[in-house]
Amino acid sequence: MAPLAKRTLAALLFTATSPAALAELPGMRGPQHFGFTVPDRQAAVDFFVEVIGCRAFFTIGPFGPFEDDWMAGNLDVHPEASIPAAHLVRCGDGTNLEIFEYTAPDQRTEQPRNSDIGGHHIAFYVDDMDRAVAYLKEQDVKVLGEPKTFSEGPMEGLSWVYFMAPWGMQLELVSVPYGTMGYEEEHRGRLWDPRH
Numbered sequence: 001m002a003p004l005a006k007r008t009l010a011a012l013l014f015t016a017t018s019p020a021a022l023a024e025l026p027g028m029r030g031p032q033h034f035g036f037t038v039p040d041r042q043a044a045v046d047f048f049v050e051v052i053g054c055r056a057f058f059t060i061g062p063f064g065p066f067e068d069d070w071m072a073g074n075l076d077v078h079p080e081a082s083i084p085a086a087h088l089v090r091c092g093d094g095t096n097l098e099i100f101e102y103t104a105p106d107q108r109t110e111q112p113r114n115s116d117i118g119g120h121h122i123a124f125y126v127d128d129m130d131r132a133v134a135y136l137k138e139q140d141v142k143v144l145g146e147p148k149t150f151s152e153g154p155m156e157g158l159s160w161v162y163f164m165a166p167w168g169m170q171l172e173l174v175s176v177p178y179g180t181m182g183y184e185e186e187h188r189g190r191l192w193d194p195r196h
Helices: 003-017 041-052 069-075 129-138
Strands: 033-037 053-059 080-090 097-105 122-125 140-147 159-164 170-175
Touching: 033 159, 041 053, 041 080, 041 097, 129 159, 129 170
Parallel strands: 033 097, 122 170
Antiparallel strands: 053 080, 080 097, 140 159, 159 170
């Protein structure tokens, strides 16, 4: 690479990783929880606790239905929606999960796919992908295909496989069995990793 190109690349990398170059929500420290809605809140909590190994903390609710438009104004849902309860759980060293159950006159019950707007999944880091997949299968959890490993690019070294919660929510296992991912050669910063 020519010296000018190297200097330009170095300047771009510095700018991209320089704190002054990033917009920042004042006081932001990171995600405190991910919230999602399930058809049966207790069955979902039981799955995350008894199969995945999360820890249940507490339950809040009920909320609504209210006679005014509080639900619409504060949560952008139907004014007659209600939340019988929401449960807070934590999985390992990751963030918290807020598991909701709603009732609403206009509720859609189909799970979004990853390709849908609003599609999502939660990935769990595991130390041993083969053992984790075997365990899920022993628990009659549907695993989609076999684990794959990125062999190039910024995610080189990352192994992954999707699996399904009993109610159809997409989940994922990830692991970095060889210790590093490709992006670490070029970036000073690091993605969240439970090993660090």
